[in-house]
Amino acid sequence: MDIISNLAYGFSVAFSLNNLGFAFIGVLLGTLVGVLPGIGPVATISMLLPITYVLSPVTGIIMLAGIYYGAQYGGSTTAILVNLPGESSSVVTAIDGHQMAKRGEAGAALVVAALGSLFAGIVGTILIAAFGPVLAQVAFAFGAPEYFSLVVLGxxxxxxxxxxxxxxxxxxxxxxxxxxxxxxxxxxxxxxxTFGNLNLIDGFDIAVVAMGVFGIAELMRNIEDPPQQNLVANKVSGLWLSAKQFKAAAFAAIRGTAVGSILGLLPGGGAVLSSFASYTIEKKVARDPSRFGKGAIEGVAGPESANNAAAQTSFIPMLTLGIPATSTMALMIGAMTVHNIQPGPMIMTKQPDLFWGLIASMLIGNVILVILNLPLVGIWVKLLKIPYRLLLPAILLFSAIGLYSLENSTFDVMAAFGFGLFGYLMVRCGCEPAPFVLGFILGPMLEENLRRALTISQGDPSVFLTRPISLSLLVAAAALLALLVAPVFRNRREEIFQEAD
Structure with missing residues (x-):
């Protein structure tokens, strides 16, 4: 009954005109960046972080969350229609989804993607409501040593x-x-x-770092290699499913949702990994695996449900433990800290309107996505024809305005472009920027809890090994390190991400 009463309170928060409006804006922007290649939710959220400074914490987080799970949905639209995944997690959807579109079943593929995403989104959100408080209660047993070990594991x-x-x-x-x-x-x-620079007294702002290494660096890469925008989709018709298609898709969606709900809790690429894992499972359980790659509807329903479920459940460790599972969740933490909100087990008691309002807004946002996007399929495809040379200066202009508005400082603008160049060079060298941002955000937490634990133990490092939870987390971290060293796992890991690329 507590969950029902808490969700009722969350809906009262989410249904306020302001929050409902920004939830709509968030899912609309998310779908847009999912459709348009070369932008993505991480870059968009990093560019829009300054806007949240003038919004209430609840409204700002609701909007950013809408961008995130809206992008997961939007990426599937162009993956199906023009074989151009807007998101990396939609790569798998394109395999069978586009084949369905080529044989005149684009409507069925889009309906399956929409309903699978809706089902997975609702289940994932309910899991947050059900298990978030439980995990938060467990987190009350965490002290400085446990948080240090948890950050190391993350x-x-x-x-x-x-x-x-x-x-x-x-x-x-x-x-x-x-x-x-x-x-x-x-x-x-x-x-x-700080090297004597007064602008660095408070360190680098998370918005400056994120907008640089994700947003501006992404624009630099797109200047070098502009996204394809000359693909033409077939006319979309027949937005319905036959009974046979519905039955096949329903079981695939249930399996995909289960896979995504679990893998979404993992740090790193939960949505991407979930979609690949779901596709593999569907091929294993299929009576005729040869249909896959030729337009099997299960190859759309499973991966789409998996990546959307993973997008929802990735909020659980971020909200209850303060540990981001993805770079997007790291940006969410950055948005919260701007408003002096510390994600963790106390958030449900200190900020119940944010926690339960966000959960309720996700349920509302997933419904809005289906109602909004199926009628707008034609518009999204037309947006693909906008020349990138027109999009680029507009994005840069609004990014610079947002950066300057942080502290009315030109230093922030220059620093962001410096981080942009850094991010661009790192990608050219084969380095991914997401671990950099995770390290930047979690670093202060790691240092603070390390020093606090050593102060309490009077400098005795064995405090991390004598406490059961801390020891368990460090053992898990050591196991992950062993996996990194194991050649079999390392080779398999590289194969998976080569397929994703």
């Missing part, structure tokens, strides 16, 4: 699921930890790595 987990070389991912995390120490030490009050 960072290593992001290495396991990061694209490219594991050593490069570790190096990016270390760089992120280093940049996170810039500013004033909260313990001693001493300035660190």
């Amino acid at each position: 960072l290593l987990g992001s290495v396991v699921l990061a694209h490219g070389s594991a050593m490069k991912a570790i190096a990016m995390i270390m760089l992120g930890l280093l940049f996170g120490t810039v500013g004033t030490d909260v313990n001693s009050g001493a300035s660190r790595f």
